[in-house]
Amino acid sequence: MNKNTTLGTDLESFIDEELIWSEIEKATDPEPSLVRETIAKAKERKGLSPFEAAVLLKNTDKELDNEIFEAAIEAKKGIYGNRLVLFAPLYISNECVNQCAYCGFNATNNDLQRRTLSAEEIHKEVEVLEDLGHKRLLLVYGEHPKYDADWIAQSVRDVYSVTSRKSGEIRRVNINCAPLDVEGFRKLHEVGIGTYQCFHETYHQETYKKYHLAGRKTDYNWRLYAMHRAMEAGIDDVGMGALFGLFDPVFEVMGLLYHAQQLEIDHGVGPHTISFPRIEPAQNSELAFNPPYLSSDHDFKKIVAVLRLAVPHTGLILTTRENADFRKELLEVGVSQLSAGSRTYPGAYSDPEFDRPDVQQFCVGDNRSLDETIRSIVGEHGYVPSWCTACYRLGRTGEHFMELAKTGFIQKFCLPNGLLTFKEYLEDYASEETKKVGEELIRNEIANYSDPDRRKLLTDRLVRMEKGERDLYI
């Protein structure tokens, strides 16, 4: 394999389609004994191979499906406890030169109102988000020659520069933009981005070609090696994903897992997160209204559960594409990061209207506010919302973070740090109703601490927060 990921020429895909098809064939109608063996292996929480993931996905026995869900629920609880990281997307632009058949920002969509936020407009949007209580943002950009690495880096600086009343500041900016070269990624690294996120959409070459009709994104391998280049540039945390609905979902899950494996082989660590958006209706996209490989809710939930078992220490991200009720089910089986109160077009947070097909990328399925979402996940499910950014700020990223994650670190550090950020939210931004359920959750969590030293460490900090200190972590 050519590993010259800088130039993007003569690259060879490491997605071996022949191998994937032969493994899917072998995994079809699996013997119950093989499924049980695979579930038993998954319970060791050391991950699964792409073939083993296919075995679970191809199982059709309902009872065994329930065992898969149970194993995923156990893995989620054992590794992540009841903590859930929250973030919001911030669309910086909807101008795009590509023609992706499923996307409302597609260059041929002449009915879309195009907009790129100015520095002042970014400032205004960030202030609104900070006033809601957000601390972690994902900046989203279309692909356009004017959004080069310098321009994107400046928009990141603009976001970090905004501080507003109370504890308003953005502590981690993640990026979802078109793949850059190594030099470009270096510029993003220098301005302190957290995760670089880029979805491959579909790992199946022919399908990729069919739905990506113009622009740089037509180059499958340039996109496939984006994570490699980002890592070469020093960005430790990368987020991959596939758009479910374009092609066979089992193929896509295996594509994601082979992609993750290749990063581990070449850079010593896999992705920090994986996303699995399902296609949603988008303006003037026939494909988005009628996706050829639509998964049922049951099958989609199984995809999430199997990913949780296959890459147990990788964050799984769920967006507001899914509706509120189904999001609750998906949280149980494996999701560890959730977007909340999302708006999917530039300028949306300063716009009193929402759900605007004339400007947005796709329709949002969960329109609850951040406060409502929090009240539901806390009150109904007992999750601890977290905006923690301690690891990223202390340099515990990439391989270093993964090593820690495997040793129960998430329970020991991430959970108390999550509680501290939640306390900050309750003090500064929560409605009375949310504050009530939130304070009760914190009391219960403290009562559950068996180690008196850690309990003291945490309660001391909580008291300091009540007295006005902010941004405390362990």
Ligand code: SF4
């Ligand atoms: S998916 Fe991305 S690259 Fe494709 S048209 Fe939409 S914004 Fe542009």
